[in-house]
Amino acid sequence: MTKILIARNLPDSVVAEARALFDVTYRDRPEPLSRDEMRNSLASYDGVLMTLGDPYDASVFAEAGAPRARILANFGVGYNHVDVAAAKAAGLVVTNTPGAVTDATADIALTLMLMSCRRAGEGERLLRSGAWQGWHPVQMLGLHLSGKTVGILGMGRIGQAIARRCHYGFGMKVAYVSRSEKALEFPATRMDSAEALAAAVDVLVTALPGGAETRHTVNAGVLAAMKPSGHFINIARGDVVDEAALIAALQDRRIAGAGLDVYEQEPRVPEALRALDNAVLLPHLGTAALEVREEMGRMAVANLRAFFAGEDVPNPV
Structure with a gap:
């Protein structure tokens, strides 16, 4: 046998x-x-x-x-x-x-988008610490996701599932970078480069495959192109991102936040990243159902x- x-x-x-x-x-x-x-x-x-x-x-x-x-x-x-x-x-x-894996991974991307933009992880830590002093009008103000622009790096099955949720669920505009033009059932703008995409969007999501061809696609230049109010989300593979450059951008508050489900040296996550309040960190939950x-x-x-x-x-x- x-x-x-x-x-x-x-x-x-x-x-x-x-x-x-x-x-x-x-x-x-x-x-x-x-x-x-x-x-x-x-x-x-x-x-x-x-x-x-x-x-x-x-x-x-x-x-x-x-x-x-x-x-x-x-x-x-x-x-x-x-x-x-x-x-x-x-x-x-x-x-x-x-x-x-498509829908479950897309769901985690939206989870991270909401958690990062609305500072949910930071808020939960505040409440659990016992330091929360009650509601007030300017408490933990974040980014309202509805109506914003999402940028998808890699418009394959998962990228399209994320974009679909953003467009139909949150009324978001969609832009993307992909090796080829995609025939989509929702409006979307194809951009010429990762840097151009990063500069144009409120939330940048990477859905690229891992490997030598995509390693560090999201580098210091891409992160520098993002808006100071922008959020970065990774549900792809950790090596798609230059993790040191991302940590520096978050530490210097050059971007507003990040939501990560994958890491460059997984399961090792740098202490500097774990220490950041403006980073939402999940333990590779993409398909964990x-x-x-x-x-x-x-x-x-x-x-x-x-x-x-x-x-x-x-x-x-």
């Missing part, structure tokens, strides 16, 4: 579905695979269901030699933790789980099932 390693703890229903199809070894643990575990996964299993934080880089494939494994089924849409070219050169197919994680797991298992049945995988990368 086909041997599969499930490398991280997943919802019970996903594990049960995989076990009905394969001989499954279940590593029921939250921490990423070690280097030895990654090498062993390639040598001892026919397929691996792995996820963010399991860094299958070129050296892992080189050290593994001729692998037994033939497929890496990534649990998640982002796959910049896998060297796809090295995997393919070693004879492995790589898949992911797009679609399942049971039904979403179950759907992601079903998609990963479906990729495995199709591959070993000799069918085209539904979600190759």
Whole structure:
């Protein structure tokens, strides 16, 4: 029977579905695979269901030699933790789980937008500290989100879902930067550069994929172009942002605030960032809803099932 390693703890229903199809070894643990575990996964299993934080880089494939494994089924849409070219050169197919994550991730973007613009995190900390002295007319004044302009860096599935919520839910104007013009069901203005977009909007949201091509797209120049009243939101990948430049912009109050769900050296978050009242920080909650994680797991298992049945995988990368 086909041997599969499930490398991280997943919802019970996903594990049960995989076990009905394969001989499954279940590593029921939250921490990423070690280097030895990654090498062993390639040598001892026919397929691996792995996820963010399991860094299958070129050296892992080189050290593994001729692998037994033939497929890496990534649990998640982002796959910049896998060297796809090295995997393919070693004879492995790589898949992911797009679609399942779109709405949940867009919801977290809107959560961060509201929390940052309306200073919700700061307000909750004030109340919990016991220092709140009651309502008054100029208490913790923030940015009214309705009717403002949102800028989307990366107008793929998730970027469009965020823009749709902003336009229809908050009456916001939409501008974006993308590699190609998008046919959208709502009005939106395409901009020429990240700097031009940053200068034109009240809230800048990045929804770019991670990887070498997008690393530090949001840099000191982009942040300098933002309005002093502007807010920056990242629900993409941490390395899309020059985190040191963002910290400096927040410390100097050159932008009003930021809402982050991902970090450049995740799970390490700099103390300087954690100390900032004008930063809302979430622990990578983008898809953290049971039904979403179950759907992601079903998609990963479906990729495995199709591959070993000799069918085209539904979600190759």
